Amino acid sequence: MTDIAIIGGGPAGLTAAIYASRAGKSVTVYEKESFGGQIVFSPLVENYPGIAHISGEDYAALLTAQAEALGVKLENGEVTALRKASDTFAITVDGSVVDARAVILATGVAHKGLGLPGEADLIGCGLSFCAVCDGPFCAGQDAAVIGGGDTALQDAIFLSGICRSVTLIHRRDSFRAEKRLVEKASSQGNIHFLYDTVAEEYLTEDGSVTGLRLRNVKTGESFTKPFDGIFLAVGQKPQNDFLHGAAAVDPEGYLYSDETALTGTAGIFAAGDCRTKDVRQLTTAVGDGACAAIAACRYLDR
Ligand code: NAP
Numbered sequence: 001m002t003d004i005a006i007i008g009g010g011p012a013g014l015t016a017a018i019y020a021s022r023a024g025k026s027v028t029v030y031e032k033e034s035f036g037g038q039i040v041f042s043p044l045v046e047n048y049p050g051i052a053h054i055s056g057e058d059y060a061a062l063l064t065a066q067a068e069a070l071g072v073k074l075e076n077g078e079v080t081a082l083r084k085a086s087d088t089f090a091i092t093v094d095g096s097v098v099d100a101r102a103v104i105l106a107t108g109v110a111h112k113g114l115g116l117p118g119e120a121d122l123i124g125c126g127l128s129f130c131a132v133c134d135g136p137f138c139a140g141q142d143a144a145v146i147g148g149g150d151t152a153l154q155d156a157i158f159l160s161g162i163c164r165s166v167t168l169i170h171r172r173d174s175f176r177a178e179k180r181l182v183e184k185a186s187s188q189g190n191i192h193f194l195y196d197t198v199a200e201e202y203l204t205e206d207g208s209v210t211g212l213r214l215r216n217v218k219t220g221e222s223f224t225k226p227f228d229g230i231f232l233a234v235g236q237k238p239q240n241d242f243l244h245g246a247a248a249v250d251p252e253g254y255l256y257s258d259e260t261a262l263t264g265t266a267g268i269f270a271a272g273d274c275r276t277k278d279v280r281q282l283t284t285a286v287g288d289g290a291c292a293a294i295a296a297c298r299y300l301d302r
Contacts, residue, residue, distance in 0.1 A: 002028040005100035007079050007092055010037020011282055012107030012272025014063045014072075015112065015298070020104075021070040023297045028100070029067070030093055032078040036060025037108050037275075038236075039282055041130045043149075047237065048282055049281050057132070059282075071238025082246045082268075096135035102267045102296045105247065105255060106289065107274040109236035114146070118202055125200065126209025131155035131231050138163050144212060146199055147233035148172060153181035154232050160188040167225065169194045200262035202230070238274050261292035269296050270290055 004020050007012045011030030034040060042056030051059070068074060069299045081092035082103060089100050090187045100160045111129040119127065128134035130146070135158060145165045148170035156168045168185065173195040175182050185191050194214070201213035205222060211226040238253040246254045247263040247270065257270035258277075259264050271292035273284040 001088065001099040001101065002026045002073070003100070004028075004102045004104060004293075005030065005089065005098070005272040006104045006105055006106055006271070008037065008106035008108050008274070009035040009064070009074065010272060010285065011060075011063060011108060012108070012274075012285040012292070013037070013038055014067045014202070014283075015286040016104045016106060016271055016293040017067045017289075018070060018291040019071040019290050019293030020065075020297060021072050023293070025297060025300065026073075027071075028073040028098075030075050030077050030079050030091070032076070034060075035064040035074060036207070036211065041132055042282075043154060045282060047202055055132075072270065080242050082243055084224075084246065084265065084267070101301055104261075104270070104271055104289075104292045104296055105240070105268070105274060106264070106271045106292070107239045109273045109280075110239050112235045112237050113232060114199055115198065116199065118201055118204065121207070122202055122204065122209055125207055126228065127232065128228050129232055131158050131233075134229065134231070135159050135162055140164055142167070142226065143227035143229045143231060144169055144225070144227040145231045145233055146170075147235070148175045148177060149233065149235065150177045150181060152233035153177040153185050154190050155233050156185050158275050159190065159231065160185075160191050161191070162238045163229075165190045165192060167192045167194055167227070169197050169199065169214065171198050177184045203290065234242060236273070240274060259288070259291050261288065265301075267299060269299075 002024035006029040016268045025208035039056040040060045076091040124207045132266045139162045144167045159166045196218045203211040215222045247265045247268045255270040257275040257276045261269040269292040273280045
């Protein structure tokens with residue numbers, strides 16, 4: 001039995017693993033996709049203290065290697081159930097049950113879509129959640145980014161370096177993204193801004209995206225625009241459905257917790273974007289990971 005099972009191998013989960021392992025606990029991290037979490041999709045991280053510039057992918061690789069070097073067990077597998085069994089926890093991973101004395105939930109968030117018809121089938125056929133991964137397929141062509149947060153602005157800036165043009169489509173007339181990102185995007189000659197505009201339909205040909213039907217929400221005008229690639233950056237949602245009440249979540253599905261990392265269930269701790277919080281940043285995720293590991297170690301040593 002492992003001392004601490006960590007569900008989710010993003011910055012919060014891997015930081016928790018580093019802290020707990022250095023505190024002498026046996027630690028296993030379960031990750032259903034790639035280790036590193038959502039940060040791997042960030043083209044450039046420029047706000048991590050002590051590191052002026054690093055790609056999300058490189059940062060994730062460093063963090064993963066650091067955890068592995070400390071003896072953390074990294075397991076690829078999807079956790080589908082978590083159950084308290086007297087003083088320990090039973091975790092179902094890819095259909096098999098493993099045990100742990102404490103659990104840290106660092107399940108992160110998943111991309112939201114627009115919910116337009118055909119969306120699921122178009123992912124990978126001109127529609128993408130990841131500018132870093134799929135931007136090169138659009139090299140020299142015309143791309144659209146939908147959203148007005150940090151991700152949308154970062155994606156647009158990244159794509160402006162490889163695409164002929166980037167159209168940033170936002171449903172309001174001001175961005176919630178960091179001012180510095182907005183200024184940088186505005187200074188790129190090939191980023192065009194479409195404000196007060198929503199996407200109403202994906203235009204397709206032979207199963208691939210060819211453009212968008214758009215509507216100006218102020219004038220009501222509906223129009224179409226051709227695009228070779230469309231990148232969705234309209235926010236994220238938690239992935240805690242598998243808990244089925246093992247730890248309490250708010251109406252949106254985020255785990256009730258704060259910087260103490262405590263959840264409503266003794267022995268289960270929460271860290272990172274998956275918990276209720278105001279600021280979801282790389283720095284706050286790693287901070288949460290440290291707090292959760294310390295809280296879990298105290299719980300085990302009690
Ligand atoms: P976000 O901040 O939630 O922004 C989502 C954007 O999508 C908003 O502008 C929102 O519009 C728009 N949107 C939502 N639903 C929509 C819909 N149905 N149709 C059209 N537009 C829609 O998401 P995010 O940009 O992915 O960022 C998530 C978190 O990660 C944030 O806390 C962010 O600060 C952080 N992050 C930080 C960095 C960094 O470098 N510092 C980089 C990436 C992400 P409204 O503005 O009108 O609501």
